[in-house]
Amino acid sequence: MTLYLVDINGATILQAQSAFTFICVTSPTAGAIASGPISAWAGGYSSKGALKLTIFLALFSCIASLPMSWFDNYFAVIINLWIYLFTGGVCVPLITGIFLANIEMEYRT
Secondary structure, three states, X not given: OHHHHHHXXXXXXXXXXXXXXXXXXXXXXXXXXXXXXXXXXXXOOOOHHXXXXXXXXXXXXXXXXXXXXXXXXXXXXXXXXXXXXXXHHHHHHHHHHHHHHOOOHHHOO
C-alpha cells in the first residue's frame, strides 16, 4: 500500500508510511470497539438481525475496496482504505460472536 501511495498517488515515503500506520492502527481497532454497540443495536449475537447486518457490512467492505485502485487522489485512497478496514474490523467480532452464540456449548472451545 505504501508503494501504491508513493508511486501512483505521489505521496512521500514519510506521508505514505505515516498514513498507512495510522490507518492500520485506528480503523480496525475502532471497528472492533464499535462492533459491541452495533451488535446490541441489531439485537445481540443470536438474533437474525445481527447475521443480516454482518452480511451487509461484509458486502459493503468488499464493495468499498473496489474503487480504491481507481483513485489517484491521495486523500481519497486514505479515506477509502480507512472505511474498508473499519468495516472489516466490525465484521470480525460480529462473526465470532454469532458463531459462539449459535454453537453448542461442547464445541465452543
